[in-house]
Amino acid sequence: TKELTLYALLISAAMILSYVESLLPVFAAVPGVKAGFANIVIIFALYKMGNKAAVLISLLRIFLSSLLFGNMFAMAYSIAGAILSLSTMIFLKNTNKLSIITVSIVGAVMHNLGQTVVAVFVLQTKGLMYYMAPLTLSGVCAGALIGIAAALVTERIKLSI
Secondary structure, X not given: OHHHHHHHHHHHHHHHHHHHHHHOOOOOOOOOOOOOOOHHHHHHXXXXXXXXXXXXXXXXXXXXXXXXXXXHHHHHHHHHHHHHHHHHHHHHHHHOOOOHHHHHHHHHHHHHHHHHHHHXXXXXXXXXXXXXXXXXXXXXXHHHHHHHHHHHHHHHOOOOO
């Protein structure tokens, strides 16, 4: 019961952070750029609860948020980004050679890459790959901020499951 409650709490927290982020004004210079607040929860789960928990929380958050606030296209883009991002973050975390901030930065860039690749296939426009330059820059910036927040949260919150 304790573990199920923790999962529900973390999924809820990630959904709330996603919703709050959706209320913020869009940065017009690079459309579609977001900070990825929900990733604070995902990175926390990855480091405190393990790979399986992070994947489950991430996918359930995407599914539920898309159902409540988005659509199927949003879900497809988010899942593609999450799968590439989580796979990369799990691999990097397991090397024990990089900080949580660096793992977050690489995860953010991979998320952008995953979404861009899906957009190229859906829209049949290879030119969208040029969009990766500003998305990489925004991914590095957002990933660093999210990584710092996740590191602080992970350091301060103790779990006993």
